Amino acid sequence: MIDEYSGIVPKGDLILLQKLGEKMKNRSFLHINSTRGGGGVAEILQRMIPILVELGIDAKWEVIKGDAKFFDITKKIHNALQGNPETITEEMWEYHFEVNRKNAEVYQLDADAVLIHDPQPSPLIEFRKGGQWIWRCHIDASNPVKDVWNYLIRYCEKYDAAIFSVEKFAQAMMIDQFIIPPSVDPISEKNRELREDEIDETVIKFQIPTNRPILLQVSRFDRFKDPVGVIRAYQIVKKYNDCILILAGSPASDDPEGELVLRETQEAAGNDPDIYILLLPPFSDKDINALQRIATVILQKSSKEGFGLTVSEAMWKEKPVIGGAAGGIPLQIAHGITGFLVHSFEGAAFRVRQLLNNPDLAKRIGENAKAYVRANFLITRQIRDYLSLWYSMENEGKNILEL
Amino acid sequence: MEDREPGNPLGPFEFKECISLVKSTGKKARTLRELRELIALVGDESIYYHTYQYYLRRQILEYNNDFAHWAGENLEERALSEYFSNVDPFLFKDVADLRKALLKVIDDYLERFPEPREVTPGNEFYFNEAIILVFPAGLRAFNLAEFFIAIKYIDAPSVYYHFYEGKMRLRKGIDDFSKWIEDGLGRKDLAARIRSIDPLMHTLEGIREHINEMVEEEVKKDMEVMPK
Numbered sequence: 001m002i003d004e005y006s007g008i009v010p011k012g013d014l015i016l017l018q019k020l021g022e023k024m025k026n027r028s029f030l031h032i033n034s035t036r037g038g039g040g041v042a043e044i045l046q047r048m049i050p051i052l053v054e055l056g057i058d059a060k061w062e063v064i065k066g067d068a069k070f071f072d073i074t075k076k077i078h079n080a081l082q083g084n085p086e087t088i089t090e091e092m093w094e095y096h097f098e099v100n101r102k103n104a105e106v107y108q109l110d111a112d113a114v115l116i117h118d119p120q121p122s123p124l125i126e127f128r129k130g131g132q133w134i135w136r137c138h139i140d141a142s143n144p145v146k147d148v149w150n151y152l153i154r155y156c157e158k159y160d161a162a163i164f165s166v167e168k169f170a171q172a173m174m175i176d177q178f179i180i181p182p183s184v185d186p187i188s189e190k191n192r193e194l195r196e197d198e199i200d201e202t203v204i205k206f207q208i209p210t211n212r213p214i215l216l217q218v219s220r221f222d223r224f225k226d227p228v229g230v231i232r233a234y235q236i237v238k239k240y241n242d243c244i245l246i247l248a249g250s251p252a253s254d255d256p257e258g259e260l261v262l263r264e265t266q267e268a269a270g271n272d273p274d275i276y277i278l279l280l281p282p283f284s285d286k287d288i289n290a291l292q293r294i295a296t297v298i299l300q301k302s303s304k305e306g307f308g309l310t311v312s313e314a315m316w317k318e319k320p321v322i323g324g325a326a327g328g329i330p331l332q333i334a335h336g337i338t339g340f341l342v343h344s345f346e347g348a349a350f351r352v353r354q355l356l357n358n359p360d361l362a363k364r365i366g367e368n369a370k371a372y373v374r375a376n377f378l379i380t381r382q383i384r385d386y387l388s389l390w391y392s393m394e395n396e397g398k399n400i401l402e403l
Numbered sequence: 404m405e406d407r408e409p410g411n412p413l414g415p416f417e418f419k420e421c422i423s424l425v426k427s428t429g430k431k432a433r434t435l436r437e438l439r440e441l442i443a444l445v446g447d448e449s450i451y452y453h454t455y456q457y458y459l460r461r462q463i464l465e466y467n468n469d470f471a472h473w474a475g476e477n478l479e480e481r482a483l484s485e486y487f488s489n490v491d492p493f494l495f496k497d498v499a500d501l502r503k504a505l506l507k508v509i510d511d512y513l514e515r516f517p518e519p520r521e522v523t524p525g526n527e528f529y530f531n532e533a534i535i536l537v538f539p540a541g542l543r544a545f546n547l548a549e550f551f552i553a554i555k556y557i558d559a560p561s562v563y564y565h566f567y568e569g570k571m572r573l574r575k576g577i578d579d580f581s582k583w584i585e586d587g588l589g590r591k592d593l594a595a596r597i598r599s600i601d602p603l604m605h606t607l608e609g610i611r612e613h614i615n616e617m618v619e620e621e622v623k624k625d626m627e628v629m630p631k
Contacts, residue, residue: 012420012540012558019538142525164427167529172429179425179531334462335476372462375559388424392534399448403538 008186013380019403020387021055028058033117036063064121066099074120080148081141097123113390122155132393135159140169166328183382184312189285202290213243216295220249221262224304229345231268236349241356248278292317297355302326312377315369320362322351338369413587418540420561423533431527435519439509447498448532454492459563477526480519483512551618559607593621
């Protein structure tokens with residue numbers, strides 16, 4: 001499997017993976033998260049575990065088991081860490097712990113390194129049997145509900161180290177904190193190179209004209225992704241440059257707010273035949289890939305964002321991306337070099353016009369964008385960082401490690 | 404080991420590269436005064452990360468360290484950013500002196516200009532440090548012609564390791580490349596030309612390009628013959 005990445009990812013990443021694999025050969029590395037399917041964490045683990053095994057590491061992935069009540073509680077904890085007002089009662093915390101205790105009876109928690117993803121399985125630390133324990137927080141916990149964070153930190157500070165995706169997502173803690181951004185997989189269905197006929201299939205399916213520049217935003221119909229703002233930007237651009245706009249997102253059947261935002265978006269689009277609002281079912285990765293590849297300019301006009309990996313996905317396809325200056329987007333876009341950062345729909349419109357009128361600029365930014373993602377946001381870098389962290393924890397106190 | 408360049412006392416040039424594992428210190432500054440307090444307080448590793456190691460991450464040539472970058476992009480104090488960018492870390496004998504210079508930039512600025520505003524949440528300066536992992540890049544050059552080929556194919560972090568980190572390890576402005584070229588191959592002029600590349604004025608790709616051009620010229624000269 002590692003061979004599939006050869007020639008795509010930086011050679012140094014593959015060399016370092018081999019070196020770290022030799023150091024950690026036959027040693028056990030256990031990952032525990034809360035779901036086997038759906039979401040970025042599971043997506044990465046699905047690819048990462050076989051790679052670790054191929055490197056000679058005894059890697060395993062377990063999923064915490066719980067009932068609806070447990071996941072309802074952990075959803076509230078998740079929301080509270082993101083700053084949404086939630087109350088977690090003492091009884092709920094006890095239930096959270098109790099489910100973890102039962103899970104601990106089943107798992108072999110004696111691995112040489114244990115990486116616990118997010119808050120759901122965090123109490124498992126109480127049942128550690130040795131090894132290095134690392135808590136990986138994938139959430140933007142920069143502004144959590146204080147009571148909830150103060151309770152959770154009792155578990156988190158018992159770990160040997162914590163990992164956050166972005167420095168500003170981290171919290172002051174008594175343990176070492178590392179910054180490891182998430183990543184995209186260049187050979188997954190969403191990011192792999194597509195043949196012309198595969199792209200055509202999507203174009204025909206959605207009846208998209210390709211004779212004019214295409215603006216695209218791929219995101220849920222969520223207020224923080226500002227789809228209405230994208231339409232406003234397009235409407236300004238349209239006065240100067242003929243183009244079409246595609247807004248592609250999943251239907252929000254279980255999210256009343258999403259339904260509302262979708263309606264607002266449809267209303268804002270009016271009867272403009274050049275605006276395509278596409279409701280894509282789950283597992284539309286190939287279609288998203290194709291849409292990104294036919295786009296001229298890609299937007300991610302978020303006003304609030306987690307890491308915003310869709311930006312890296314678009315950049316990987318050598319597209320100029322215009323992103324809202326929120327969450328992890330400024331880490332991916334260096335303004336004017338690997339894309340543009342904007343703060344308003346007027347700003348977005350201005351940058352779209354600049355790109356449509358300067359194809360050379362768009363090309364240069366697209367090339368820079370791909371190079372930047374290649375160096376910083378591919379899955380091999382993330383695996384390399386996890387192994388480097390484990391190795392550095394076993395060589396504590398050294399700032400330079402030579403392999 | 405095969406010796407394709409007999410007489411080279413240093414042996415072949417073994418290309419290495421490095422990655423940095425970023426560690427948060429948990430300290431952040433919202434204002435210029437807080438930045439000053441923390442620059443005075445944090446460990447040498449953190450100052451090192453935000454200055455010398457900036458070149459491993461740099462994308463915008465306008466800035467020469469994270470302090471300049473923050474002053475320009477987040478605090479939006481252009482003049483302060485220029486002063487920070489003008490601090491050349493390679494001129495100092497150690498981090499302690501570099502730290503003093505950074506503090507002086509802030510003190511001078513606060514004396515001459517109105518107090519800058521506080522940044523909005525999320526735009527604070529976050530003090531980090533790094534653990535560096537060094538490993539072989541999988542390339543070795545026995546002579547200048549091989550070096551010329553290799554420099555084109557190494558990853559950018561290898562350029563950083565040998566050119567920037569090298570200057571810190573070897574001091575006196577000497578990088579790994581020019582040291583090998585001078586001490587191993589005895590090519591003083593080429594070494595001097597490589598040393599004259601200003602580390603502050605280029606991206607890693609720019610440094611690679613310059614070295615590549617200089618070495619290419621030298622290799623071409625070696626190959627030239629006068630037709631009889």
